[in-house]
Amino acid sequence: MKRQRPATSEMPDPLPTGTPQVRAGGLPDREQLRAFIENATGRIGKREISREFGLGPEHKQALRQMLRDMALDGTLAPAGARRFRVSDRLPESMVVQVTGTDSDGDPIARPVQWDGEGSAPVVFMHPELRGRAALAPGERVVARLRRIGPGKYEGRTLRRLTDAPMQVVGLFRTLDATDPMASAPARYRPAGTLTPADRRTKAQWVIPMGEDADTPDNEIVIATPLPQSGPGLHPARIIERLGPQGDARTISMIAVAMLGIPHVFPSEALAQAKAARGVTAQGRTDLRDMPLVTIDGADARDFDDAVYAEPDGDGFRMTVAIADVAWYVRPNSALDREARLRGNSVYFPDRVIPMLPEDLSNGWCSLRPGEDRGCIFVNMDVAADGAISNARFGRGIMRSAARLTYEQVQAARDGAPDEIIAGLPDGLLDSLFGAWRCLSAARALRGTLDLELPERLVRLGDHGQIAAIQPRIRLDSHRLVEEFMIAANVAAARCLEGRHLPCLYRIHAPPTPERLESLRRTLDTMGLKLPPVGSLRAADLDHVLRQVRNTDQAGLVNELILRAQNQAEYSPEPVGHFGLSLAAYAHFTSPIRRYADLLTHRALLVAIGLESGPAPSHDELEEAGLAITRTERRAAQAERETLERYAATWLQARVGTVMDAHVSSLSRFGIFTVLDATGTSALLPMSALPEDQWHHDEKTQTLGGRDTTMVFRPGQALRVRIEEACAIRGTVLLALPDTPPSHRRRRT
Known part of the structure; x- marks a missing residue:
């Protein structure tokens, strides 16, 4: 099993932060x-x-660049292929989707699709017309929208999407004697209830008798809604037990079920992978x-990149070899369509x-x-x-000399090589680290954004239980491989250009x-300064990071700067990479695991x-x-939410x-914190604070x-008590240690 390398490994000519106006004949501003x-x-x-402004073919390139620039600076947002809308x-x-x-x-x-900043807007749906069934939580409709305030819309149903049954993923619980429904007459008594895993919905579902698929108590299931004849909880039928x-x-x-991640390969794709043979x-x-x-994690099973370096005058000659996936996955084949x-x-x-069947990937x-x-x-x-x-x-045939782990390579660099390392040609590791030092010097001169974000590693026991949640240590051996990969990626882009x-x-x-202005205000409260927006470079943000390195503020400042960043994406426009200053x-x-490669x-x-x-x-x-x-964003969401559920389960x-915890951000309804032990986000709600009149000052970023x-x-460092942890939703609520358990004060 091979972990994706962190996004920060993509970091090294800074991009201009101001977007110039594009002019070409009749092009609008x-x-x-x-x-x-x-x-x-x-x-x-x-x-x-083009039709509105009377543009011709000579304006095509300039218009395309203007739209891309406006999308990247947040003025516009994509609304499907080659379509745009004003982003706010x-x-x-x-x-x-009804939540x-x-x-x-x-x-x-x-x-359903939301690529904007922050939480998705809320849509208050009008009741359905007389004679039509009410909208149930989880149901999807095409709605006509009208904005009624910041982040608020009213919606009217245009069309209900019934081509495929909507599914609800959640926790099934059988009724116990304390449940009011347990005393209902047998004909009305349900088999149990279903709590959705989606934290955005507060809806509860009921599983009628005979619709539970003999599911035992405390089971994660997938259910599909049933018709509802009257008021009360929404009925559903269990169709799969997870x-x-x-x-x-x-x-x-x-997460796989909720986000619809394909996880079963079509038989044709499996057959093509099984028929593959080695190259000559x-x-x-x-x-x-x-x-x-190859240098990978200890738990990796697929090795798609290999490295080599040798001295060459004052520098080095280096080689990066990548698995020839294109030889096996031909355009428009079943394997290609699935990938x-x-x-x-x-x-x-x-x-x-x-992304590819194991006959190929492993x-x-x-x-x-x-x-x-x-x-x-x-x-x-x-x-x-x-x-x-x-x-x-070039296209080659190779034979890996050794499968190494990051820990092996680091130990050898620190003076403790094992038998495998000792069996490699003399000076190979020295050359690899020598080339890395040269590449690192160029990176430092370029001025890149080098975020240090603690990655958490969930260790499972032999029987599937959570043994530990630990920080994943980043070694120089990780950085070595990252720099070699960045160099190869840059060479690929330059070759095609x-x-x-x-x-x-x-x-x-x-x-x-x-985003920069919001970041500036927060950093000001911490005594940290940024240059004016128009002149800011990745190196300026990295300078702030170096100021707080090895201090109590380091973790928070890294989080704040990460939140201020735009998400990386794929595009045919050579816009550049701000974080890497490229x-x-x-x-x-990584063509085994990324279709872009x-x-x-x-x-x-x-x-x-x-x-x-x-x-x-x-x-x-x-x-x-x-x-x-x-x-890619779906995968990142799935991985993030799964780690949150693992942490909540633990x-x-x-x-x-x-x-121990520290404050990550503040709002009028509570204090968002990060637990130091697990890296988990958790909420300390206003209702858990001592009785007082609380004021959230956005300018000073304080709650007093x-x-x-x-x-x-x-x-700020805090001592907090774990008040509640919901494993199915991955949420954690906190209290202060000196408040009694389940204490709730009146909201101010």
Whole structure:
């Protein structure tokens, strides 16, 4: 099982933080364009804009760049392929999902697709017309929307989506004697209740007798709604059992089911993977005498990248070899269609949902030691100052000299090599670390954003129980591999650019002015300063990080700067990578687990003349970029929510325990904290604070009491008691140690 490398490994020519206005003949300026999109009916694309402003083919490139710039700086938001909308408003109509009801019993919904900042807007749905069944929690409809306030809309149902039954994932509990429904007449008595795993809905479901599929108590299930004939809880039928709540191996399947992550391969794709065979040396560069090594986590089973370096004057000659996935996954094949659908592998503590079947991901596309494997490689010269030159790509056959772990390599560097390391050619590790030092020097000179975010590792016992939740240590050996991969990714982007071939870039836009201003206000309260927005570079943010390194503020400041960042995405536009301070960057090094890398491999093979075929169009790459950006974010959400559920499960057995935490942010309804032991986000609600008049000051980022003189601020250390932990939803509520258990005061 191979963990995804952290996003911070993508960090190294800074991007301009101000977006220049694009002018070309009759092209509108940004304000004119924004006003048109905001006031137009429906979703607007390039065709509608060109028609409105009378633009011709000569304006196509400039318009495309303007739309991309406005999307990256937050002015516009994507609304489907080649469509845009003003980012602070929802479109006139869209698909929403009912999450619960208000105090009057009317349904409340949220957008199904939400790529904006913060929480998705709330949609207050009008009651259904007379004669139509009421909307049930979890149901999806196409709604006509009207904005009624910031983050608030009213909606009217245009069309109910009934082409596939809506599913509810949750915890099934049989009735016990204390439940009021247990005393109902037998004909009305249900088999049990269902608590949804979706924390956004407060709806409770009831499972009628005969609809429980003989499910035992405390089981995680998937259910589908049944028709409702009257008031009361919504009825549902259990259609699949995922496993008992107490089994930690069930937890990851909650996110898989809720987010609709494909996890069963079609038979045709499995057959193609099973029919795969090893490559021969014909038509390939023979690298089998080069002592390439893989360096991965101890629990990895697929090894898709190998590295080598040797001294060359004052610098080094280095090679990065990547599994030749493109040899096996041909365009438009069953394997290709499934890989694109999945977009990427998804990693959980107990399992991996792979992008490719195991016959490939752990077999022919895994660079196992001592076995011949096909690869795509790049040779690069690295100067003493870290400058890279003479990058040369090829298709090869290799034989890994060793499968190494990060811990092995680090121990050898620290003077304790084991037998495997000792059996490698003399000086190999010294050359690898020497090349890394050159690349690191260039990175420091460039000025990149190097966030230090603690990653938590969930360790499971032999029987699926949670043995421990520990920090994952980041070693120099991790950084070595990251820098080699970054160098190869840069070389791939430059190769395609140099041959004027289309490329799916990995882009990371600078933070928006609004986010930077919010960050500036918070950092000011901590005595930390940022330069003016228009001149800010990644190096300026990294300077702040270095100021707080090894202090109590370090964790919070890293979190704050991370929140201010835009999310990275895939695009055919060479916008650049702000965090890495790179003008052009493309993913190339992990085609086993990322579809974007496979597309880069195919483009490179055409670029170096080893394969032929039409290059994908700009629009095709744009659609592919949108699709795999969505699957990447879906995977990140699944991994994050699963870790939260693991942590909540672990904390359930520790309710009442006092732990250390620190304040991460403040709001009018509570204090958001991070538990030091687990890295878990948890809420200290206002109702758990001492009786007082509490005031949230957004300017100073403090929450203060009038009578108690207590003040809470970001970064502040706290001692908290675990008051409640809900494993199915992954939520944790806290209290202060000196308040009695279950104490609740009147809200102020």
